[in-house]
Amino acid sequence: xxxxxxxxxxxxxxxxxxxxxxxxxxxxxxxxxxxxxxxxxxxxxxxxxxxxxxxxxxxxxxxxxxxxxxxxxxxxxxxxxxxxxxxxxxxxxxxxxxxxxxxxxxxxxxxxxxxxxxxxxxxxxxxxxxxxxxxxxxxxxxxxxxxxxxxxxxxxxxxxxxxxxx
Amino acid sequence: xxxxxxxxxxxxxxxxxxxxxxxxxxxxxxxxxxxxxxxxxxxxxxxxxxxxxxxxxxxxxxxxxxxxxxxxxxxxxxxxxxxxxxxxxxxxxxxxxxxxxxxxxxxxxxxxxxxxxxxxxxxxxxxxxxxxxxxxxxxxxxxxxxxxxxxxxxxxxxxxxxxxxx
Numbered sequence: 001x002x003x004x005x006x007x008x009x010x011x012x013x014x015x016x017x018x019x020x021x022x023x024x025x026x027x028x029x030x031x032x033x034x035x036x037x038x039x040x041x042x043x044x045x046x047x048x049x050x051x052x053x054x055x056x057x058x059x060x061x062x063x064x065x066x067x068x069x070x071x072x073x074x075x076x077x078x079x080x081x082x083x084x085x086x087x088x089x090x091x092x093x094x095x096x097x098x099x100x101x102x103x104x105x106x107x108x109x110x111x112x113x114x115x116x117x118x119x120x121x122x123x124x125x126x127x128x129x130x131x132x133x134x135x136x137x138x139x140x141x142x143x144x145x146x147x148x149x150x151x152x153x154x155x156x157x158x159x160x161x162x163x164x165x166x
Numbered sequence: 167x168x169x170x171x172x173x174x175x176x177x178x179x180x181x182x183x184x185x186x187x188x189x190x191x192x193x194x195x196x197x198x199x200x201x202x203x204x205x206x207x208x209x210x211x212x213x214x215x216x217x218x219x220x221x222x223x224x225x226x227x228x229x230x231x232x233x234x235x236x237x238x239x240x241x242x243x244x245x246x247x248x249x250x251x252x253x254x255x256x257x258x259x260x261x262x263x264x265x266x267x268x269x270x271x272x273x274x275x276x277x278x279x280x281x282x283x284x285x286x287x288x289x290x291x292x293x294x295x296x297x298x299x300x301x302x303x304x305x306x307x308x309x310x311x312x313x314x315x316x317x318x319x320x321x322x323x324x325x326x327x328x329x330x331x332x
Contacts, residue, residue: 068210
């Protein structure tokens with residue numbers, strides 16, 4: 001089965017050849033989702049939401065996905081047996097669809113200004129969905145295998161791109 | 167730009183010609199994500215997570231998307247001016263990618279047994295990602311335009327598929 005999607009816009013970020021692992025909320029750069037003008041009408045009332053899901057095509061990755069990985073940001077903390085690809089957020093996946101949650105700063109015409117987005121400049125947009133608190137906030141969620149990792153709290157700062165000493 | 171993805175598995179649900187608007191956590195039916203066997207290795211350690219994101223191809227929708235919609239479940243409560251498509255979770259979208267958060271019940275070989283999934287039986291899977299509490303739980307999220315709707319609390323029961331007396 002072949003599934004065909006199309007780009008509905010482009011994401012502009014300051015990241016040209018390096019991007020953080022996850023959205024950095026307080027990044028000072030400018031982050032814009034520029035929807036193709038023909039979709040502008042579809043943004044009506046989106047500004048009432050604080051957060052949105054952005055789905056995008058991870059188009060800068062050409063590596064073949066591996067099913068067992070050792071995330072580089074874990075360094076020597078990576079579990080010895082590695083982690084299954086689907087238990088990770090690695091961008092190298094059978095279908096390279098990226099998913100990020102960002103805060104809306106403002107919307108002007110077909111442009112959504114957002115908090116930090118962990119993608120390269122020029123990334124094609126696939127979809128935008130509202131993040132609805134009662135549906136999407138899972139208070140009893142956990143951190144999965146990350147809870148097993150030594151020094152987890154420190155590593156969470158890495159994964160979240162929060163600057164910190166050591 | 168043409169973007170090509172492929173099915174990496176199939177979702178089995180009891181929903182043949184009706185599906186709820188959102189995942190119904192306590193549905194008694196059986197919900198399975200059957201990954202193509204060649205991807206089984208990629209599930210290693212996924213069972214340490216309580217929740218996952220499931221991305222799927224909404225393949226049963228043939229309608230053309232409209233940019234302004236009046237969600238049918240809102241009935242007469244729908245805002246008069248309608249809602250922008252991207253401020254909604256409507257399945258009729260330029261790129262029909264579905265996104266649901268479900269709880270893992272158990273994983274056996276290439277099969278993930280989950281809590282209620284709001285999709286038709288036979289829906290093709292695009293991706294599975296772990297739901298990581300610190301990244302994905304936004305305590306300060308809101309309900310967007312839903313907060314403006316009269317009788318919102320009652321409508322949230324509808325959107326969540328929770329049975330209730332009128």
